[in-house]
Amino acid sequence: MINIYCMKLLAIFDFDGTIFNSVDDVFICFNKALRHHNFPTLTKDEFYKVLGGNIDEMVSLILKDQNTPENMELIKDTYGRLYNESSKENSLPFPNIHDVLRQLQDKGMFIAINSNRKNDSINYFVDKYFNDIDFAAIEGHNPAYPSKPSPCGVEIIMEKLNVSKKDAIYIGDSSTDVRTAQNAEIDCIIVKWGYGNQDVWKNDYIIGTVESPCEILNYF
Structure with a gap:
């Protein structure tokens, strides 16, 4: 045919x-960033639900009602540093x-x-x-x-x-x-x-x- x-x-x-x-390396680094700033961490299923957007959209969804500009910058900066420094061995x-x-x-x-x-x-x-x-x-x-x-x-x-x-x-x-x-x-x-x-x-x-x-x- x-x-x-x-x-x-x-x-x-x-x-x-x-x-x-x-996803695994991104998930690990996001949870490390959240834990570092005393925000609740995510389960893998919860994390899957925020995928698809850009970094700003993801962080906003992760922080929910705590997604102030200051909190978003904190998490973005910390996540970015952790991710860049990571071995990314799972990717x-x-x-x-x-x-x-x-x-x-x-x-x-x-x-x-x-x-x-x-x-x-x-x-x-x-x-x-x-x-x-x-x-x-x-x-x-x-x-x-x-x-x-x-x-x-x-x-x-x-x-x-x-x-x-x-x-x-x-x-x-x-x-x-x-x-x-x-x-x-x-x-x-x-x-x-x-x-x-x-x-x-x-x-x-x-x-x-x-x-x-x-x-x-x-x-x-």
Whole structure:
């Protein structure tokens, strides 16, 4: 059967939860920062519920009714220092995702990243684990632009690469990713190995879900 998605030219990947399994180190450092300033710590399930936004949005949700500007800066600064100093030994690419990226590259696809993680942090992991992958564009969190689910990052990527909406596809794991793709008016597939849940997998907007990285290739 002919694959109706074979004409896609651009694959835009979310980073955390899609390409990279980073949640444990982020979770550990956030709890250390909260404990240091005598705020309640989070369970893993509680932490999953605040994922998807940029650092400011995450800290605001974590602190709840104590999310004053002063408290937010305290936690952000302490978390940032702890995370930068950490070994990040638990942060690794998801199994087989590297091979899929290489196969897409070999097919001549544009591969890009759109994330609410800061660019310098994305580049750190890309340089360490994906130095053979030629990412055509990386658009992380930039305070000068709105974060996901704004389509801003996706639109910058498509404009830079001169790719139309119909030729792009967004690959992510969360409801934020679905809304980002919807706001950008491009197709979206959702991976099941990330930090999303069944509500995301059943979203009417997505064109499909994948159980393993190799299944991504079926859409090209």
